[in-house]
Amino acid sequence: MLRLLATIRKEWLLLLRDRTGLTLLFAMPVVLITVMAMIEDAPFRDYQELKFDILAVDNDHGRLGKYIREGLEHSEQFRVIDTVKGHALTEQQARDLVNEGEYKICIIIPKGATGAIVSNANKIVNDISKRMGMPGVLPVSSRKDSLNVIVYFDPASKKAFKSAIHQALDNFLTQVETDLLLERIKQQLKKKDVPENDSMVIQLKAVGLKEQLTGPSQEIDVISNSVQHNVPAWSIFAMFFIVIPIAGNMIREREDGSLLRMKLIPGSYLAILTGKMLFFVAVCVVQFYLMMQVGIYLLPLLGLPKLVLGQSLLAAFIVAIGIGLASTSYGILVGTVFKTPNQALNFGAISIVILSAIGGIWIPLEIMPSHMQLIGHLSPLSWGLDAINDIYLRNAGVGHIWGHMGKLVLFAITLLCIAAVIEKRRLS
Amino acid sequence: MTSILVQDLHKTYKGALEPSLKGLNFSFPKGAIVGLLGPNGAGKTTTISILCGLVKADAGQVQIFDLPQNAMNRETIKRLIGVVPQQIALFPHLTAIENLEYFGNLYGLKGKLLRSRIDEYLQIFGLEKNGHKEVSHFSGGMKRRTNIIAAILHQPQLLVLDEPTAGVDVQSRSMILQFLRDYNQQGVSIVYTSHLLDEAQTICREVAIIDEGKAVVQGDTTELIARHPECRNLEDVFLHYTGHALRD
Numbered sequence: 266m267l268r269l270l271a272t273i274r275k276e277w278l279l280l281l282r283d284r285t286g287l288t289l290l291f292a293m294p295v296v297l298i299t300v301m302a303m304i305e306d307a308p309f310r311d312y313q314e315l316k317f318d319i320l321a322v323d324n325d326h327g328r329l330g331k332y333i334r335e336g337l338e339h340s341e342q343f344r345v346i347d348t349v350k351g352h353a354l355t356e357q358q359a360r361d362l363v364n365e366g367e368y369k370i371c372i373i374i375p376k377g378a379t380g381a382i383v384s385n386a387n388k389i390v391n392d393i394s395k396r397m398g399m400p401g402v403l404p405v406s407s408r409k410d411s412l413n414v415i416v417y418f419d420p421a422s423k424k425a426f427k428s429a430i431h432q433a434l435d436n437f438l439t440q441v442e443t444d445l446l447l448e449r450i451k452q453q454l455k456k457k458d459v460p461e462n463d464s465m466v467i468q469l470k471a472v473g474l475k476e477q478l479t480g481p482s483q484e485i486d487v488i489s490n491s492v493q494h495n496v497p498a499w500s501i502f503a504m505f506f507i508v509i510p511i512a513g514n515m516i517r518e519r520e521d522g523s524l525l526r527m528k529l530i531p532g533s534y535l536a537i538l539t540g541k542m543l544f545f546v547a548v549c550v551v552q553f554y555l556m557m558q559v560g561i562y563l564l565p566l567l568g569l570p571k572l573v574l575g576q577s578l579l580a581a582f583i584v585a586i587g588i589g590l591a592s593t594s595y596g597i598l599v600g601t602v603f604k605t606p607n608q609a610l611n612f613g614a615i616s617i618v619i620l621s622a623i624g625g626i627w628i629p630l631e632i633m634p635s636h637m638q639l640i641g642h643l644s645p646l647s648w649g650l651d652a653i654n655d656i657y658l659r660n661a662g663v664g665h666i667w668g669h670m671g672k673l674v675l676f677a678i679t680l681l682c683i684a685a686v687i688e689k690r691r692l693s
Numbered sequence: 694m695t696s697i698l699v700q701d702l703h704k705t706y707k708g709a710l711e712p713s714l715k716g717l718n719f720s721f722p723k724g725a726i727v728g729l730l731g732p733n734g735a736g737k738t739t740t741i742s743i744l745c746g747l748v749k750a751d752a753g754q755v756q757i758f759d760l761p762q763n764a765m766n767r768e769t770i771k772r773l774i775g776v777v778p779q780q781i782a783l784f785p786h787l788t789a790i791e792n793l794e795y796f797g798n799l800y801g802l803k804g805k806l807l808r809s810r811i812d813e814y815l816q817i818f819g820l821e822k823n824g825h826k827e828v829s830h831f832s833g834g835m836k837r838r839t840n841i842i843a844a845i846l847h848q849p850q851l852l853v854l855d856e857p858t859a860g861v862d863v864q865s866r867s868m869i870l871q872f873l874r875d876y877n878q879q880g881v882s883i884v885y886t887s888h889l890l891d892e893a894q895t896i897c898r899e900v901a902i903i904d905e906g907k908a909v910v911q912g913d914t915t916e917l918i919a920r921h922p923e924c925r926n927l928e929d930v931f932l933h934y935t936g937h938a939l940r941d
Contacts, residue, residue, distance in 0.1 A: 271798030275787065282786040282827070522780030526843065529745055530799045531771035537799070690707070 268532055272540025279514075280548070286510065294503030294552055295559050301499045302564055306491040319343040320359040320371035327379025329441050333372070333414070336437040363417045370422075370430055373415040381412045382442050390449040403449060414438065492570045496560035497653040498626040501646050503556065504549045504592050505617045511545055511596025512609035542593050549589030550582070577662040584656065584666055587673035588649040594677035594684075595645075601684040620644045648672045694759060696723045696851050696882035697744060702753035704739055713739040715906035716753070721899065723758065726873060726883040728897035728914070730890065732935050736906045737886050741853055745776055757851060775849035779856040781836045782843070785829035789820060789839045792828060793846060800847040807846070814842040817872065834865025841869065845876070852876065853884045858892060870896055894918075894927035902934050909934040
């Protein structure tokens, strides 16, 4: 125990002496998660949350144009722009502006669009009336070709963005057509013997859509937003960067001979290594909680959502220790395998970036290709992130994290065993 | 009784083309200052590593104070030996006292006993005013002296020093050599390796010269010089046995 405690004290003193290193160890992760949460905020928001300028050229001047315009503005997702510099927007101008990237979308409502919808509704009502033995008298256009609302997108627009806009506009068109059809049906039916005061309400939505929480608790409703993803994700990334100081520490000890001295002293080196590990795991846990504080207190000041921690603080604490163990053992392995600090720095840093990229730190695993998801689930960073997401987003408790914890601890033990074998070979 | 007995020691490192030790034999009496000398690559470091239990020999026998160096005795032998490595094996950003407290703790020393030993040795080595300074701010001589203190805190019966005066000024060297003589007077056996043969001649009662993994000669320092009339000093004896060819 004395060896273990002495090693923890020694590491603590060494960390305190290295003021710059100490500052970087805690300040850099704070800067990292703040920056990452801010720059990844927009991609994480649903398109419904963002407001786009949309150019609209209404050649129809009828009900469809009015309805689309009102619908777009009502959705609060779009600002409809139909004039430029005080002049009504032309189709050519709108196309040029979108092509130049000044606006993301432009819609052109063709001349006669409302008439086409009304004519189509009339034709349907006339057909129904005939089958019911009523005279079909609503006017129908003789026009054969179909009309389209044209949409232009900025060529740099993402596929998902285009798809969302398509869906929204399609909904408006369907809504207008449905409304007109119902209106025509009502008109036609009123020609039968219906009392004057019969308003005849037709409600189409018999079955609606309602979202409910899946978790055991109904108290909180956490949404996976930029903060909920980025704060835990980049915290885990930063915790894994403990590899660099640990590997450097081990290589320095080997180079300056202090490792040799430690091995010349009777007693197990394992106690010294355990002391070193415990110290760095504690540093990782402190880093983790510091970064959670950033998510709770600092990011909301910058206009981002507040981090929600879930309900089991104990589970989060245990997972933080598990991540610390995995990252520390990785640092010990890197420090054992490589001979110089430069080698360890390059390999350590790049390998963590790769493990984080495939492990869903940069972008969630769910949106990666399926084969990358399979690979991603092999990254210890993904185990840590999955565990934290379970706690923070799904309100999992201590009982639900042991699968992830088991993987993290097994990873740590495996790496330590490999390091021990390598060190033994080096001596022989 | 011998402090060290080495018999027919063999060692070849994995992947090495040549064996490091090829049947090395020597023995040193208990309570003496002895020199283990040899040119670069002779096998001194390998021999010391085997003596301390850091490296396992392929064949042969090593005894420290009549205890065979094996897995069963390894921890006991480690407690009997103090090793001063050639490198400054200290944490540069800890103070001298913090370094010594740490290594003392690893030896199981703590509290007043440890503190009194640290104070005593700092006094002996003239470092009492610098105990709270970071080792990185020390001169070469101060570092060497602290390096020695870290190896003797547990009061070993056998002290092995690898180039203990390399790169130090005359005053520090004089102090270190005087300390070794005084320490030896307390009954501690000392094994000294160095390329400074005038220093070895001054301090070592007996020397073993090894080359290419074998002992080429061993004996009383004065007698060895006297045995070769053409040799004026230990350096001449050394060159007589190991030749003038460069060892790079």
